[in-house]
Amino acid sequence: MAVVTLSDIRAAARRIAKGVVVSPCPESIPLSEITGARIFCKLDNLQRTGSFKERGARNALLLLSPAQKRRGVIAASAGNHALGLAYHGKLLGVPVTVVMPDYAPLIKITTCRRLGARVLIHGRDFAEARLEADRLVADEHLTYVHGFDNPGIIAGQGTMGLEILRQVPDVEAIVCPIGGAGLIAGIAIAVKALRPKVQIIGVESVATASFTAALQAQHPVSIPRAPTLADGLAVLRVGDGSFELARPLLDKVVRVDESWIALAILRMIELDKIVVEGAAAAPLAALMAGVLPELAERRVVLVVSGGNIDPAILSRVIEKGLVHDGRLTRFTAKISDRPGGLAELCRVIAASGASVKDIAHDRAFSGPDVSAVHAVCTVETRDHAHIKELHRALKKAGFPLVVVA
Structure with a gap:
């Protein structure tokens, strides 16, 4: 099992400081009014590539050996990890190849290519994209950088937890989306080491509840692919290492219906003027759906993990949100x-x-x-x-x- 400690996360914070934005974490009065909690939003959708994935990507790239940097890296990704690698690979002079499954949003594909990465579309899901990436690792001697099950990635994502504790020192709960579990593992390691009484709560879509399935089985298992507007959560199997790191530190994991995610996207656009993707809306969706009643009147940070939603999808999501509303x-x-x-x-x-x-x-x-x-x-x-x-x-x-x- 991968071991990631508070020291690793602090080192990652120093390592990535010159290349990754310290995103704001403002209080949201309108979201507080509709949820009954005192809401703060950690806006990592304001990173250069629109997602928290830059944190882990830059940290992992900086940890490579000189030979690995020369040959380049490869990853399978639905989009945000690919964007983070492409952007920071370009800044650091590391060649990047990404393999995306066919459901990856067009905006992420085109942006990745614009950032200089070699983009290959292959497979119906992440697992098939990963198999193609593994083949290229062997053929081209590239270094595979896993999007959520790599110690350097997890440590990089954990830097968000350090920032949250500085920005909202009296935070009582952090609500975070779960895809592959690298982000929530990193945040939980940092926060629980420094403030063990802060609750760490994970949110999944009912369509892609791979962490819940892993909890039930006591180990990561593969789940069937299902359509979801939260493509950032569409991981069919959580990472082995990230699951083992996160499981003992999480206070609760909940699931929300897709209709609530659509409505949360609409609410964030209307009330806070923030454009988010489905995964980033999941924490708000959980509070709106009433599955976290214990957070009423408490200081809660919502992890707004990304804003890379396809404009064509956004228009349909808004309409679905209006119907639900x-x-x-x-x-x-x-x-x-x-x-x-x-x-x-x-x-x-x-x-x-x-x-x-x-x-x-x-x-x-x-x-x-x-x-x-x-x-x-x-x-x-x-x-x-x-x-x-x-x-x-x-x-x-x-x-x-x-x-x-």
Whole structure:
């Protein structure tokens, strides 16, 4: 098992100081209001490449021998580890190759290439990408830098814990996303060594709960691949070393549904003007979902691990968040196909205070009555209570709802 100590993390902090930003950790009044806790956000999405991964990447590269630096390094990564290696490899003159699975966000692929790395797209998941990387290690004599199960990486990530304790000295709990577990292992080692009473809580998506699976089995196990908007958490098996380091130090691990992650992304954009990726929104999602009631009124730091969300995905996530929030709804109403039918439907919608976003007519599947048509309506509303109010108004006006979403 890899051994990482507080001394290793302090050494990493000194080593990377000239190349990695000390990210801010401000208090968020709006997020505190919606969660009931006193929330601080550790904004590592403001690193140069948009993620905490720079910490471990730079530390690991600086620990290489001169020969290893000349030959170059390789890693399998869904994106953020690749970005960190590419950026700091360029700064330090170390050639970098990254193998990305096919679900890696386009923004991370293009940014990696712009930073000078050789990017190879291979495999349906991290495991297949790793096999290709291992083949290239043997063929090209490269050094493999694991994204979350490497002592240098874990020590580098742990520098965030040191910063949090300086920035929020009276912190009572740190809530951190879990993918491969390197970040939470590093933070936990640093924080528990200095402030053992601070709670360290991990958050996973229900779609990618590999740490929970490892806890149940008492050792890391592979889980099936499942779609997730938190690609940074899409690790099918936590690291052996990172799991063993983190397990005795974590106070709790919780899971959140994808819909809560989508809503948390929306909340952070709207309330704090912070663009985050799915993994970074998971800590807020856990508080919003009510799975951490014990943190009410306590000083809590949310680890905002990255902001590299694909713009195309972001637009869809925002819409999903609006649906979950009751601010976007869809229903199908049966209306008259004669003049005035649609106008009357729109009048009722407007009178209820809702706003029509889109209406499509479905005549072919509206039943045997040729004088009737199904109007598929997408409508903006205030909340779930407003949706129910709208439905009541439509039924009262004589518009039967055929399908409600």
